Amino acid sequence: MKKFFDASAHWLLLAILVGLVSACGGGNAATNPPPPTAAPVVSTSAPAVATSAPATATTAPTTVPVATAASAAPTPAPSGGTGAGSSTTAAPPGNLPEDLANAVTKTKDVKAARYDITSNVSFTENGQLKNQPGISGKGESNGTDSHMALTGITDQTGQSQSFEFIQAGGDTYVKGGLGIPGLDANSWYKFPRTGGDVTKGAPTATSLLSGLDPEDFRPGNFTATGIEVLDLQPCRVWSSTSTKLGEDFSSGSGNEIADRQLKAVDKADFKVWTCADGYLHQIKGHIEGHDPDVATDKATMDLTLHVYDFGSNIAINPPAGAKNFEIPGLNVTPTP
Secondary structure, three states, X not given: OHHHHHHHOHHHXXXXXXXXXXXXXXXXXXXXXXXXXXXXXXXXXXOOOOOOOOOOOEXXXXXXXXXXXXXXXXXXXXXXOOOOOOOOOOOOOOOOOHHHHHHHHHHHOOOEEEEEEEEEXXXXXXXXXXXXXXXXXXXXXXXXXXXXXXXXXXXXXXXXXXXXXXXXXXXXXXXXXXXXXXXXXXXXXXXXXXXXOOOOOOOOHHHHHXXXXXXXXXXXXXXXXXXXXXXXXXXXXXXXXXXXXXXXXXXXOOOHHHHHHOOEEEEEEEEEEEEOOOOEEEEEEEEEEEEOOEEEEEEEEEEEEXXXXXXXXXXXXXXXXXXXXOOOOOOOOOOO
C-alpha cells in the first residue's frame, strides 16, 4: 500500500505551499519546518460540512450483511502445469479476502466523498522519547471540485499554522499563514488561472482513494476479526500485523528523524473497516521501529484515514469575499 500511504502523507502539502510562496516572493516561509505541533481543526469559511457527524464504533447487531467467514479464508494457490510446453505461474504471496478486495475496488472509483486524516509520531531525540502530535486534515471532493483544511503545521518561528484550499469551478483559493508580509492569514485569496493549479499534487478525497489497489493488501494477510458500527452501519473489521506493510508505511511521518528510526520495523498493526454499503470506510495503521544503525533510537507512528458520505451531493463553493492574490507593494499579480 505504499502508493496509498504516500498520498495519505498529506503533510507534503507544506512542501507544495513552501514552493508556492518562494516562487511568489515570500521570505518568511519555512523551508525545512521543524516537527509539527498539533492544532485544532478550524474552518471559519469552509464551504461544505458534513450534515451529521460520523458515528463512533459501538457494538454491532448480531446479523450483519457484510463479509462472511468463508470469504476470509485463504484462496488456494493455483497449481502449475507439468510436462512439455507447460509453464508454472507462481501465485502472489499472501491472502486477499474477496470481500475486502471488492470493497477496495468499489471505493477507489468514488467521485464524491468526505474524509478526515489524523497522524501522530513519537521519536527519540537526545536519548529521550519525544511526542510529535501530527498534522490533521479534513476535506471533501465532488468531481473536480475539492476543499481541504490542514492544521498542526509549525513554521520557522515556532507558530502553529492552519491552511485551507478550495478548488471550485476551475479556480483555486488559499487561506492561511502564507508567510508573506501584508497578507492576512484569515482571508481567502484567489489565484490567477494563468498561474496553473497551485494545489496540483495535493491530496483530495478522490485522489487518495484512487491510489488504493486491492493487490496492495494481499501481503498483509488480512483476516476478519470482528464487527463494529461505523458511520451508522455495521462494518467488518480486517486486521493485519504484517511488517511488510509497516515498511511501506514507515517513510511517511513527515519527520526526517522519525523516518530514519522507522526503517527497521519491529511491530505493525493495521485495521480496515469495510461496511454494509460495500465501501471501505476507514484504515488505521500503527508501526514501531528503530534506527538500523542505532538500535536504541526508536519511533512510532499512527495514521488514520476515515472516508464517508460516498457519492453524496457535496456542494463546494468559492469562499465569499476572496481577494485576488497579489504580493503587497507590487502592482502585478505574480505567477505562483
